[in-house]
Every structure is written in C-alpha cells, then in structure tokens.
Amino acid sequence: MLRFIVRRLLQLIPILLGLSVLLFAWLRALPGGPAQAALGERATPEAIARYNELFGLDEPLIVQYLRFLGRAIRLDFGTSARTGRAVTTEFLERMPGTIELTLFAMIFAIGVGIPLGYLAARRHGSWLDSTSVIGSLLGVAIPVFFLAYLLRLGFAVELGWLPGSGRQDVRMDATRITNFYVLDGLLTREWDAAWDAVLHLILPAIALGTIPLAIIVRITRASVLDVVNEDYVRTANAKGLATSTVRRRHIIKNALLPVSTTIGLQTGLLLSGAVLTESVFAFGGVGSALYDALFARDFAILQGFILMLAIVYVLVNLLVDISYGLLDPRVRVR
Amino acid sequence: MTSVLGAPVLEVDDLSVTFQRKGEKPTRAVDGVSFSVAPGETVGLVGESGCGKSVTSLAIMGLLPSRGVKVGGSVRLEGQELIGAGSRKLRSLRGAHMAMVFQDPLSSLNPTVQIGTQVTEVLLEHRDMSKAEAAAEAVALLDRVGIPDPRRRLKEYPHQLSGGMRQRALIAMALACSPRLLIADEPTTALDVTIQAQILELLKELVVDTGTALVMITHDLGVVAGLCDRVHVMYSGKIIETADRHELFAQPRQPYTGGLLASVPRLDAGRGTPITPIRGSARDAIPWAEGCAFAPRCDNAQDDCLTEVSGSVVPLEPDGPGRELRCRHPLQYPTAPSGATALGAAR
Amino acid sequence: MGDVKRRRIDELAARAGQVPEGEGGVSLTRSAFRRLRRDPVAIIGAVIVVTFLVVALFAPWLAPRDPLAQTLLSQIRPGLIPGSQEGFPLGVDNLGRDLLSRLIYGSRQSLMIGVVSTVLGVAAGMALGIIAGAFGGWVDTVVMRFVDILLSIPGLLMAISISVLLGQNQYALMIAIAVTQVPIFARLLRGSMLVQRGSDYALAARALGIRKRRIVFGHVLPNSLSPVIVQATLSLATAIIEAAALSFLGLGDPDLARPEWGAMLANAQAFLSVRPELAVYPALCIIVVALGFTLLGESLREALDPKFRR
Numbered sequence: 006m007l008r009f010i011v012r013r014l015l016q017l018i019p020i021l022l023g024l025s026v027l028l029f030a031w032l033r034a035l036p037g038g039p040a041q042a043a044l045g046e047r048a049t050p051e052a053i054a055r056y057n058e059l060f061g062l063d064e065p066l067i068v069q070y071l072r073f074l075g076r077a078i079r080l081d082f083g084t085s086a087r088t089g090r091a092v093t094t095e096f097l098e099r100m101p102g103t104i105e106l107t108l109f110a111m112i113f114a115i116g117v118g119i120p121l122g123y124l125a126a127r128r129h130g131s132w133l134d135s136t137s138v139i140g141s142l143l144g145v146a147i148p149v150f151f152l153a154y155l156l157r158l159g160f161a162v163e164l165g166w167l168p169g170s171g172r173q174d175v176r177m178d179a180t181r182i183t184n185f186y187v188l189d190g191l192l193t194r195e196w197d198a199a200w201d202a203v204l205h206l207i208l209p210a211i212a213l214g215t216i217p218l219a220i221i222v223r224i225t226r227a228s229v230l231d232v233v234n235e236d237y238v239r240t241a242n243a244k245g246l247a248t249s250t251v252r253r254r255h256i257i258k259n260a261l262l263p264v265s266t267t268i269g270l271q272t273g274l275l276l277s278g279a280v281l282t283e284s285v286f287a288f289g290g291v292g293s294a295l296y297d298a299l300f301a302r303d304f305a306i307l308q309g310f311i312l313m314l315a316i317v318y319v320l321v322n323l324l325v326d327i328s329y330g331l332l333d334p335r336v337r338v339r
Numbered sequence: 340m341t342s343v344l345g346a347p348v349l350e351v352d353d354l355s356v357t358f359q360r361k362g363e364k365p366t367r368a369v370d371g372v373s374f375s376v377a378p379g380e381t382v383g384l385v386g387e388s389g390c391g392k393s394v395t396s397l398a399i400m401g402l403l404p405s406r407g408v409k410v411g412g413s414v415r416l417e418g419q420e421l422i423g424a425g426s427r428k429l430r431s432l433r434g435a436h437m438a439m440v441f442q443d444p445l446s447s448l449n450p451t452v453q454i455g456t457q458v459t460e461v462l463l464e465h466r467d468m469s470k471a472e473a474a475a476e477a478v479a480l481l482d483r484v485g486i487p488d489p490r491r492r493l494k495e496y497p498h499q500l501s502g503g504m505r506q507r508a509l510i511a512m513a514l515a516c517s518p519r520l521l522i523a524d525e526p527t528t529a530l531d532v533t534i535q536a537q538i539l540e541l542l543k544e545l546v547v548d549t550g551t552a553l554v555m556i557t558h559d560l561g562v563v564a565g566l567c568d569r570v571h572v573m574y575s576g577k578i579i580e581t582a583d584r585h586e587l588f589a590q591p592r593q594p595y596t597g598g599l600l601a602s603v604p605r606l607d608a609g610r611g612t613p614i615t616p617i618r619g620s621a622r623d624a625i626p627w628a629e630g631c632a633f634a635p636r637c638d639n640a641q642d643d644c645l646t647e648v649s650g651s652v653v654p655l656e657p658d659g660p661g662r663e664l665r666c667r668h669p670l671q672y673p674t675a676p677s678g679a680t681a682l683g684a685a686r
Numbered sequence: 687m688g689d690v691k692r693r694r695i696d697e698l699a700a701r702a703g704q705v706p707e708g709e710g711g712v713s714l715t716r717s718a719f720r721r722l723r724r725d726p727v728a729i730i731g732a733v734i735v736v737t738f739l740v741v742a743l744f745a746p747w748l749a750p751r752d753p754l755a756q757t758l759l760s761q762i763r764p765g766l767i768p769g770s771q772e773g774f775p776l777g778v779d780n781l782g783r784d785l786l787s788r789l790i791y792g793s794r795q796s797l798m799i800g801v802v803s804t805v806l807g808v809a810a811g812m813a814l815g816i817i818a819g820a821f822g823g824w825v826d827t828v829v830m831r832f833v834d835i836l837l838s839i840p841g842l843l844m845a846i847s848i849s850v851l852l853g854q855n856q857y858a859l860m861i862a863i864a865v866t867q868v869p870i871f872a873r874l875l876r877g878s879m880l881v882q883r884g885s886d887y888a889l890a891a892r893a894l895g896i897r898k899r900r901i902v903f904g905h906v907l908p909n910s911l912s913p914v915i916v917q918a919t920l921s922l923a924t925a926i927i928e929a930a931a932l933s934f935l936g937l938g939d940p941d942l943a944r945p946e947w948g949a950m951l952a953n954a955q956a957f958l959s960v961r962p963e964l965a966v967y968p969a970l971c972i973i974v975v976a977l978g979f980t981l982l983g984e985s986l987r988e989a990l991d992p993k994f995r996r
Contacts, residue, residue: 023835031847146923146976148930148948151969154955162959236446242402243441244461244512245434254460255449262451277842281931299846300936311847315839322838333451334496 009330013323020319022074028312029073035304038062082309087301092309095294100317101184102172102290106283107275109206110214114271118218119264122225123257129230137222144219149278153212153285160208170287173202205288213282217271224267228260235259262333269325276314346418347375348519348552349399349437353412354422356391356398360407368394370576370627371412371655376520376552381543383555383567383584385599387621391576392556396522399554400439401429417519435465438513442525444505448497454481454508455493461515480511484541503534507541514545521545522554527562539565560603564588572596575624575632578655581663592658592669594639627652631666639668718912718989728985734978738971742793749787753945756781779950779964780957788945789967795939795946796975799860800926806864807925808918811871818872819879819910820902830876836869842931849937856939859932863925874917878910912990919983923976930972947971 035041040053040062048056057063076082082092125137161169173179173186179198182189187206190199232238233256241255276292283292291310298306356369369391376382384392397403399414401421414421416437421429441447449457458480459473468476474493481489484507497505506526513521523542527535543566546553555567563570563584570587572580572595580593591597598617617636624632630645631637631653643649644667658664722728741748751757757778776785818829836844845862852858882888883906891901930948932938938949947968954965 019831020835020838023831024838027835027839028847031851034851036853142977142980143973146927146973146980148927148934148951148969148972150931150934150955151951151965154958154965158958158962236441236443237449239402240439240441240447240509240512241449242430243400243433243439244464245430245432246460246464247430250460250464254452254456258451259449273840276840277931280842280846281934295843295846296935299850302850304850307847307850311839311843314843318840319838335450335498 006330010327013326017319017323021316024312024315025074025077026070028308029070032304032308033066041304077312080313082312083305085298085303085306087298087303087306092305093313095306096291096310096313098184099289099291099294100313102186102288103276103279103283103292105172105185105187105202106206106209106213106279106288106290106292107272109210110275110278111217111268111271113210113214114217114221115268118221119225119261122222122264123229123260125222126226126229126233134226137226141219141223144215144222147215149212149216150281150285152215153209153282156208156212157285167208168201168205169208172205172289173198174205177201209282209286209288212285213275213278216274216278217268220267220271221264225260225264228263229256232256232260258332262329265325265329265332269322269329272321272325273318276318345378347377348417349554350375350415351395351399351412352415354395354398354414355409355411356394356403357409357411358407359409365409368576369398372571372573372576372578373412374571374578374581376554378519378552379546379550380569381546381553381555381567383557383563383570384573385557385560385563385570386573387558389621390573392573393524395573396439396524396554396556399522400433400437401426402433402439431465434461434518435516436518437520437522438516438518440506440509440513440521440523440526443529444502444509445497445529447509448505450497452496453493454495454497454500458493458508458512458515461512465516476515477511480515481508484508484511484514485537486511502530503537506530506534506538510538510541510545514549514551517549518551520552520554522556524556525558526555528557528559535562542566560599572599575621575627577627577632577665578663579633579665581655583661586662590670590672592662592664593633593666594637594668594670595633597670598636639670641668643667718986721989722985725985725989727981728989731978731981731983731985734974735982738793738797738975738978741790742797745790745794749784749790750775751784751787753783753787753791754943756783776967777961777963779954785964785967788950789947789971792945792947792950792968793971793975795856795944796926796929796948796972799856799863799929799946799948800922800975800979803860803863803925803929804867804918804921806860807867807921808871808914810864811868812875812914814868814872815875815879816907819876819883819906826876829872833869833872836865837873841866842928845928845932846935846937849932854937854940856941856944859929859937859939862932862937863928866928867921867925870917870921871914874913875910878913879906882906882909916983916987916990919979919986923979923983926972926979927976 032038040056041048062069080093084091085095088095121137125131125134128134157169160167168174177198179186179190179195179202180193182192186202187199190196190202237259238251238255241251246255279290279292280295281292282288283290284296287293291314294306295310297303298310352373354369354372355367357365357367359365372391372395374382374384384395386392394403398410399421401424403410410422412422416432419432421432448454455474455477458477459470462468462473462476463470466473477493478489481492486492486504486507492500492504492508497508500508506529510526521542526542527538530538539562542553542555545551553566555562557563567584570582570584571578572587572593574595580587580591580596582592587596588600591600595617598615601615602617604614618638619636623635625635626632628646630647630649631640634640634644637644644653646652649667653665653667655663655665658669776789779785779788814829814833818826818833839847844866848862848865849858852861879902883902888901888906891905892898926948929938929946930951933946933948934952934955938952939946950968951965951972954968957964
C-alpha cells in the first residue's frame, strides 16, 4: 500500500511541472505581459519598464521560467494588484472557507445521494425510482449560479429562514484560530458562532452540491442495479446470510466502488462551482476572490489561485485513488 | 438401483417454473419435474444449456427472483415444504441444510471481501460460534477441501487465487455447516481439464465421507459417468429419461440421450467411425403441448410424436425397473445389452 | 493525476467494442438505430433537440418582433418591468426588448456556441487521441502526459484562463469551452482505440498482412467512435451550461446585437426580485435543451452499448 502511494506521488511531479509551464506561458501571453499583470491595468509605461528590469523580464525565457518555478515552489506568486497583499496569504486565508463549503456540499450530495440511489435501485420501476431519475437529469441541467440565486431569493430574501450572504454574521465577533469558522466556533466553545457559520453554509452547500448529488444518485442507482445481479450476491443468498449482511457486505460495498470514483471526479466540478456559488452568496472563500479578481483583472491572483486550486484538485484525486485502493483490493496489486 | 440409504433428503414433485415478463407471453422454463435424492446419493440433471436444469436448482434453493416468476409444485427438504415457505425460513435453511456451488468461481466470489470472511460469515450466520472459533473452523474447512496453507489464504482476496482454488473455496463455504443437500451447478465447466478432475474427485470424497445428498447439474456426460448414481435427462423443461448411470450409458432409450452419447468422441469407437452430432440446436424445440419437444431434431420421430395426431402429450412412463422414459419411439436393443450394441443402435 | 478520472474514461472506452449478443448479423449502427427508435427516452430527447433546432433555424420568421428594438421604454421605471401584455406574450426585459423574440433569437447563438465549441473540442481531442492511439510508443506517452496536465485543471478554471487570454468575444467563448473538452475526447478515443487494436479482429487483419495504416483507419478508428459520439452529445449540454456560467462571470459575448440565453440569464440576475421571469425563461430554455441533449446522449449510449442497458 505504501509503495502504491509513493508511486502515485511520483507520478504527480511531471504533471505539476507541466502545469507550471502552462501557467507561466499563460501569464507571458496575456496582453501587456506579466508586468502589467503585476502592476495592474493602469500601470504607466515607465513603471512597466522598471518592473521588467527589476524582475529580469528581459532575460531569456528559460531563465525566467526557472525563476518563476523557484518562486512557485516556495509558493510565492507575487502580490495582488488590488489589495497589495501576498497572493499566497490571500489564498490560505480564504481556502478554509472554500473547504468548509465543498465539504458541506459533498456531505449533502453523498448523504442524500447514496441512500436515494440505493432505494431507487431496490424499488426499480417505482415512483421513487422514476422521480429520482428525472430529478438527477434536471439536477445536471440547471446552471449552478441560477440555482444559487433561486435558493437565495426563496429561502433568504423572501422567506428569511436562512442567511443569504457571507460566512458568518458580522456582529458575531467570533474568535479566529484556523479560519474554518465552524471549527473555530467549536474550538473556542463559541457555540452560537459555530451554529451561525453552519447556517450560513446551508444554502450555498445545497446549491453547490446539487450537481454532484444528481450524478451520485444516478451512478449509485446504476451500480446497485448491476451488483444485485452479480453471481456473488446470489452466492451470498445461497449461503442463507441475513438480508442486512448481504446488503452491507456484498451489495453496498461493491456498488460503492464506481460511486467513489465519481465522488473523486466531482471535486473538479465543486471547485469550478464554488467560483459561481460563492460569488452569488458573497461567501468570502477562494471562489468569490477569483470572481472579484476576474472583474478587476488581478492577474497575480488569477495565476496563483488557479495553480494552487489545480494542486488541490490533483491532491484530492490522489486521495481518492488511495481510498479506492483501500476499497478495492484488485487495484492495489496492479 | 443404487444406495437408497433411508428417507430421501430432497423430494421434488411436479415442479414448474414460469417466467412472466410484462408485456410478453409467459414461458415455462421447468415443467412437471419430479425426482428425489437419498442421503449419500448423487443424482445428475443432464441437458443442453437452456433445458431448465439450472432454473430447477435455483427453484429448489428459493433463489429465483420473486417478481415475474411463478413456481409451482412441491419441493421438500427432509420433509419440510420449501415452495411457499417464508423468506426467513428459507434463509435459515440455505447455507445450513442445503448449499450450492456455482459455475463460475471467480464471479461467484465477492471480489472485495477476503476469502476468510466469506467462509466465516456462513458459520457465524448459522452456527453459534465466536469469531475466533469460526476462523479456526474456516482453516479446517479450507484444509479439508485441499487448499494448501489455509491460514494465509484466509487473508487473501479471490483474484489472488487460481481458478481451482476458488472453486475449492466455494465448496468449503457450501460445506461449512455440513448441509444435508448440496447442489452443484456445472461446478467444473469454467475450469481446466486437470482441475476439473480434481474438483470432481473432491466432491465424490465429500459425498462418501459425509453422506450428503448431491445434485449434480451438468451438460458434461463425462461428469455424469464419473460421479452420478442416477441420471435425469432434461429437454426443454421436462425430464425425458431417468435411469441408473450404467444403464443409461449402456442402453439409452430416448433418442436424445442416445444422440448425446453418440456425439461424444470415444477412444474405443475405432478410427474412422464418425462422431454423429444431433441435428439442429435446442432452439428448435416445439412446445410440449404440440408434441415431443425433441421431435424436430429426432431421427426416430413419427407422426404420433405430435399431440395433434396422438391426441395426448407424450407422458413420462415407467420403462423397466428403475427407469422412466418420455418417448413413443425409443431406441430398441437386442435382449443381451452391451455398450457396443447400444452405441450401434444409437447411430 | 486523476488516475481515477482516467480510469473512468477508459472504462467507457473499453465498453465500446462490445457487440450485443445475437445481433451479429446486423450492422452495429443499424441495430443501434433500431433500438433508438423504440426507446421513448431517445424520442423525447430527439423531439426537444429538433424543436429547438427548428426554432433556431427559422428564428426570423418565428419571432414576433425585433429582438433588439427597445419598445415600451416609457413603462419601465426602477422596480417595474412590464410583464405579459398585448403583443408582448412574455413581456419585455429591462431595456424594453421583447423577451419572447429574444429567447427565440437566443436559441441561435446558444446552440451555435454549444455546437461549435463541441465540434472544436471533439476535433482537437480526436486528433490528439488518434495520434496517440495510432502511433503508440513515446508519442503516446508524450501526448497523454499533456492531456493529463490539461485534465488536472478544473474545467471552469481552464475556461476562465483561456477566456481571459483571448479577450471577450464569441470566438474566445467557444474556444474556451472547447479546450475544456479536448482532454476528455483525447483520452476517450485513445482508450477506445487501444481496446480495438488489441482485439482479435485487428490481430487477424494483421495476420492477413493488411497494412497497419489500413487497419487503423479502416477498422480500428470507425469501431472506436461510438463512445465519442455519445460523449459529444452529452458535451453539447455541458457546453451550453458552461457558456451561461462564463457569461455570468463577465466573460461572455459582449456584442449586444446577439441575444444569448446565458447572457440573458446572467443579466437578469440583477432584476430577479423585480421580475424573476426574465431569468426563469432563459434558464428554462437552457435546462430543457441541456436535458434534450442529455436524454439523447444517454439513450445513444444504451443503444450502442448493451452492457449499459437498464
């Protein structure tokens, strides 16, 4: 198992290198080049020239790339033209919010999706089955940001049941330790702060989790339908095992294999969706920062955030691969 | 007749299975099948694929899906009626009193669960054992079915075992609670020839040692010759001939049985003797209600094989001591039977 | 990265070569088409798609008004946008333009973005896939590493990067969406070609002395296409939804002369509490069209791949 993990880690190196080349090239290809990217759109030609000289942008590309790579390894992506703060600091400060949001979204998607998909399969052909099939088709067809707006309009603006923006009530004056607001609240025993953060997470998490939910329902359903017809389930029944044992050990365990693959694939969608959802709910995570940076054409933020998000995505996929290896002994040996 | 060692373990009486899919007309996969198996006896159900032999076994075990399937008749295990019994009751019998070994050992084992767990779960379900006791028993079981180094194998997964090992493991699971009845559905079809022989030998030993009643489902006459005491030949959902193994090989009466035997190449047939296959395929069967289902492929068929002409469905009738036959124009033999003449007549 | 993601795509590819049992005599395409025609899901999907295509084609004849003409401006004031009335079945937008006409004309641009970006993505992806699948060896390794790198960037972030690079116009939008689809198609086709290349018939053809190029382009490639066709149909839906997302992020087509559902939806968010219909109708159009392509794609998959049938 350890060798499996090490091998996967080694495979990451060329991918990360390739990513850095792409993003380096991207910044070079931008109209105005990196100097303008760093100084902002209103930079004077003199300032640009000074910047170019200062950062050696007149040197050969390969030297420049190596320098960029050196800084990237130290997670130094320069400073934001808009706020003047280091990109990495900005990212690390905001990432906990996005992690909280994606976690809640995933908990929602998995917690509802797997049981629903399982029930739909076991009651194949029932109204529950058809409803979940139709629902899962609709779920992937709705633009995320529109759903987010609808939820906000309905439950926050009209009904006023849940907060519709931010990560926590500003009047909360909660103590910050990790920037995971829910976790901070629990650590400092400020229960009201934790609860308030949870309330703020509900609507964005539902909006963000809807696509994964739809996909998980569909895959679970199809997978359970496949597995119940497998020979080994018949064997389990022939052994006279209790229904609960057959269900847990022989049906669900195997049916979850393709589902776990899908869950890994969803992280990409979640990170993409977070940009849209967070900006609708002014959530203050990485996504809404990207949205703001996009409108401000804050290229340092864009470059650094995209690279770091890609790394997060790659790492999450690695985790999924490893957990897949734990679930399915056949993968481990390969 | 061979060893009847007491009251039969399994009595199947007029078993029928009908598949009814929505919007399609029902098909009868098994029709009026009756037979019984005594302790220590091995009974073969023989026929081509699609003749209903596997469906029969699943019906006995109560493993057919409840939706779209109608099972009729009676199946008694040690006197208890199984048809119509509750699912809880059936679950308590399956694995404990009756067990089954399937055709494809790889797909019949759960790929994500260790062999050990798959063996012990039967013990834990049906016998009052602790986990440690069950594990010890599992080692003994694997050892008994001839798996070397059983302690290590317990921790392994199905894909790490060879085909023969997997089938041995499945047999170990089936035998875990010393069932009175074991059904083996084509247990050797997916295996190499040398492994086939080993598995058959193992099954034979187990039957002798434990007195388990064995129902052997196969299309392979070699398996029948090596293992079975009595044989029921099935065609298109019905039993068409029943006989003692020796008699069946010596003097098959149903032309279908004769054809099956004749289509097996034999060493003693002499060079140049052609192998004679049966014409057509099992798909060419006609419904029994219209006549003998085998008639379209039969060399002996005559007009009265059809219900239209004879006025009645071909019945299964006694045919000498211990034999039964469903045929109006069976193969005939001179009074002193021998293998050679039987084959001659079959051609 | 994404070993699992890769595996998932390869799985789809591996399923491609399976011929349904008992249908050996009929060509795969024809038997697939026959199954499609009997599948109610496919019919619903096809009806939706064809309807919208017809609307897009005949937009100038179907639209009751000029989608750009600003009328009823006098009735518009903050907090009030006139709804349905005589001559304006769905009312007007915040600039007084007839909503129905804009929706009808919008189908042109939205479908065009979907189709063009998918065609571009499929073409580029297939080119890479064919190069990798046909040559094998180090070419395969290099191409696939590149594809893996592209796969490691979440789709929307990739589209954002490309859009920012190319500036704001409809072509940039199409290319940005296309690029996100390239790696998927490259992997899919290459995986599917590998399966076909290793199959017995390809081996038999080689044993008969048929030239490699002929085997690849005459047999392997045509037989590898079905998962690509399925994925392309599904991608049409994704592309239209993604276009809407990019519009929302301010990366859409700035040319107001071309109404487009995504841009209309993004624009309408500001008036959601005044007149939600402005957002609901374009959203419904997007949802229904996406649904149509998805239904069609899923039933295509089932028709082409017997194992997937449910």
